[in-house]
Amino acid sequence: MALSTPDPRVNFSLLERFVGQRVCLVGRVEDTASNFATVLAADGGKVKVKLSRPADFDSSFVEFIGTVDAPNQITEIDRTSFGNTFELSTYNELCKLSCGEHGVIFA
């Protein structure tokens, strides 16, 4: 049982708090162009994800682990398919609670 560095679960507006750090971003992949994907974050903001692997997404919702380059861009480290039916609005509440009021049980 180890506490590796936590990857905070973020929406678009929380990104700016973690520039230079690792985060966990769940969102819907809207578009891909060359090695970038445009991802709709849980709060409706759009994040550019610099991909580290080919953009062969097999689901519309994806969890990215990445490093925050800028308040609207991350570089992918890892990805997990999150299926085609995922409730972003509920997840957005989780982002806010886990990075805010109840952060003590997450990081």
Next chain:
Amino acid sequence: MFGGGGFMPSQNQNAGGSPAQKKFASGKAETLRAVTVKQLADALNAAVDDTYFVDGVELANVTLIGKIVKISFTDQLAQMEINDCTGTASVQMWVDQADEDAAADWRVGVYVRVHGKISDFDNKKRINAWQIRPITDFNEVTYHLLKCIFQHVHLTKTNGGSGGGAAAAAPAFAGGAAVARGAGGANEVGDDGFTGVQRDVAAFYKSPEAIGGQGVHNDQVVSALAGTYTRPQVQAAIDFLKDQGHLFTTMDDDHCMWCS
């Protein structure tokens, strides 16, 4: 498999209960707690002998979610590390013939739901799982982590006192301070979670003349509060109180009563 499915109230909540309840809750209660890896790691660091506490309540069974980041099989033993973005937990499970099909789905990158107990063997602490199941609907990740927050809040905000969790938690701020009419402005949310207009509308429904009978027509509330609030303000407050379950409609959509 596990009674109740939730977590048990803390020990001191039962202290004042009947002898039968006391007997039931004494010793190691068979509870199931939803936890993050961070909570588990904190519990292990603060362990007293082999007893682990989260939010002051002893852990028995735990459930957690996480993405498999490492996995190996030796004989019938599956050992893995799972990460839920708060930390990495070691999990093991003895796999018998019947589980082998299920085990075929356990791979690096797969999100799983784990049920198990903390085991301390050879000075290595890990979760000894009795069930590991791949997650297929990822709302379960959201759900689990929100449940961790809910249980954490339930156990920390109620002070382990008597009374139901919701009842004890809600008035935590009310503290006897009489709420003046329109206190805090019409749109400012007070400590009770209501805005001034919502509070006044609620007070009207709770007043003696509104209780009993067949409900109060919306127009009656509007005219009673006419000097203070506009019709749309009152209507919005009524809708809010309905949504929150404080009001229910009676003979038609325009008549409501307070859920006492």
